[in-house]
Amino acid sequence: MSTSGKSKPSDNQKDPRYHHGNLRRALVDAALGLMVETGGTSFSLREAARRVGVTVNASYRHFRNKDALMVAIAAEGFRRFSQALMDGAATGSSARDRLLGSGRAYVRFARANPSLFRLMFGSVSAGDAGREDEELVLAGSAALDVLKSGLAAFMNKPPESPAVTVAALRAWALAHGLSYLLLDGQLAHLPLDPDALIDQVISADV
Amino acid sequence: MSTSGKSKPSDNQKDPRYHHGNLRRALVDAALGLMVETGGTSFSLREAARRVGVTVNASYRHFRNKDALMVAIAAEGFRRFSQALMDGAATGSSARDRLLGSGRAYVRFARANPSLFRLMFGSVSAGDAGREDEELVLAGSAALDVLKSGLAAFMNKPPESPAVTVAALRAWALAHGLSYLLLDGQLAHLPLDPDALIDQVISADV
DNA sequence: TCCTTATGTGTACAATGCTCACATTGATCC
DNA sequence: GGATCAATGTGAGCATTGTACACATAAGGA
Numbered sequence: 001m002s003t004s005g006k007s008k009p010s011d012n013q014k015d016p017r018y019h020h021g022n023l024r025r026a027l028v029d030a031a032l033g034l035m036v037e038t039g040g041t042s043f044s045l046r047e048a049a050r051r052v053g054v055t056v057n058a059s060y061r062h063f064r065n066k067d068a069l070m071v072a073i074a075a076e077g078f079r080r081f082s083q084a085l086m087d088g089a090a091t092g093s094s095a096r097d098r099l100l101g102s103g104r105a106y107v108r109f110a111r112a113n114p115s116l117f118r119l120m121f122g123s124v125s126a127g128d129a130g131r132e133d134e135e136l137v138l139a140g141s142a143a144l145d146v147l148k149s150g151l152a153a154f155m156n157k158p159p160e161s162p163a164v165t166v167a168a169l170r171a172w173a174l175a176h177g178l179s180y181l182l183l184d185g186q187l188a189h190l191p192l193d194p195d196a197l198i199d200q201v202i203s204a205d206v
Numbered sequence: 207m208s209t210s211g212k213s214k215p216s217d218n219q220k221d222p223r224y225h226h227g228n229l230r231r232a233l234v235d236a237a238l239g240l241m242v243e244t245g246g247t248s249f250s251l252r253e254a255a256r257r258v259g260v261t262v263n264a265s266y267r268h269f270r271n272k273d274a275l276m277v278a279i280a281a282e283g284f285r286r287f288s289q290a291l292m293d294g295a296a297t298g299s300s301a302r303d304r305l306l307g308s309g310r311a312y313v314r315f316a317r318a319n320p321s322l323f324r325l326m327f328g329s330v331s332a333g334d335a336g337r338e339d340e341e342l343v344l345a346g347s348a349a350l351d352v353l354k355s356g357l358a359a360f361m362n363k364p365p366e367s368p369a370v371t372v373a374a375l376r377a378w379a380l381a382h383g384l385s386y387l388l389l390d391g392q393l394a395h396l397p398l399d400p401d402a403l404i405d406q407v408i409s410a411d412v
Numbered sequence: 413t414c415c416t417t418a419t420g421t422g423t424a425c426a427a428t429g430c431t432c433a434c435a436t437t438g439a440t441c442c
Numbered sequence: 443g444g445a446t447c448a449a450t451g452t453g454a455g456c457a458t459t460g461t462a463c464a465c466a467t468a469a470g471g472a
Contacts, residue, residue, distance in 0.1 A: 057452070061449075166406060169387070170407050177380055177382035201372065267418075
């Protein structure tokens, strides 16, 4: 039988096995957790590895360097983001409501995941490391496509038409800017409910 | 006489004097330079001090820690930003043109100073260190006031009226979002001239 | 002139990102 | 089965960083 004297992978729940199984994913999750706890966009590679129960150097088998890990986190963020946008759109029945739903979801996502949102649109993602990462680029453009197709449906025009492109850009910029301003607390002095604010600002546009 | 054997402050142009004169300012400038060279939002406190020709610890006489330096840089950024917005407004004659001028200046500033812009609206400024810094808060709200007063003039209403507040918010969000999208290179695939894009997106709103 | 405060230096420490050499694992081929 | 080998992990070590503490020097008023 295969039950040798040495411990098998399933002998212990505390992951005593040499090979982790999916270190890459575990590191992304751990780093994300650290960011949430800190509130900022930065984290310690060593600390993340420590949490996973692995040496720092093990992470270098899955990521070329720390920036690469951050890019992976950003990509994961964009995937969740796209999903959130689609879920938001699904709440509406008319094309207009679906569009508004995405807009609300956009801002809500930013407010719910400030660190992740900042990382996704931060300098690392925009830098060389991010632009050369196919996974990130793909996940990023997928998010825009959700908005774009929503607008195309609303405007009843092909998604690639110039009118839709510019309109999508406007809508995107609006949601994006509003998200950031809320994150920065720069709207804290306004006596308005954030959710109401979203509707007021966004709905005036469409 | 005051000419002792030791070197006087003015004996040498290379700043041999013990007391630097304005280390605080010099450190801000050096750090800003480093950020520009790196392209990112981060820099090394030690490297900045090195450039100024001073020990790292000297900087702790002027800033409680590195975050404090970053906050000071952000504040300086907001001051330049306000000036840029005012300059942009000054190019127009009508209220509408002045408003558009600010909008263009907003986006142009972001594109011209990506690192600084990111720092200004980054997590450090939004965090505790930033919110508790009077200088930053003041400089930040001054920038918004430029937009607000411009809109108030255009709408011919008092700056504090609800209509102006919401409109300013929309305009701000639009410019802010557009700036970020451009910085992130997320609009690079569009076959549009950025400057034309600005006008197209902004002018449709007012 | 002395004393005080502001400003700077020197030494030191823990933490971090990263590199290189080595160890272990698990699948594949004979 | 056992040998082979790439994938995956460990360990020691290095330069750099942010920060703290004790001390040195400068500048200016009593």
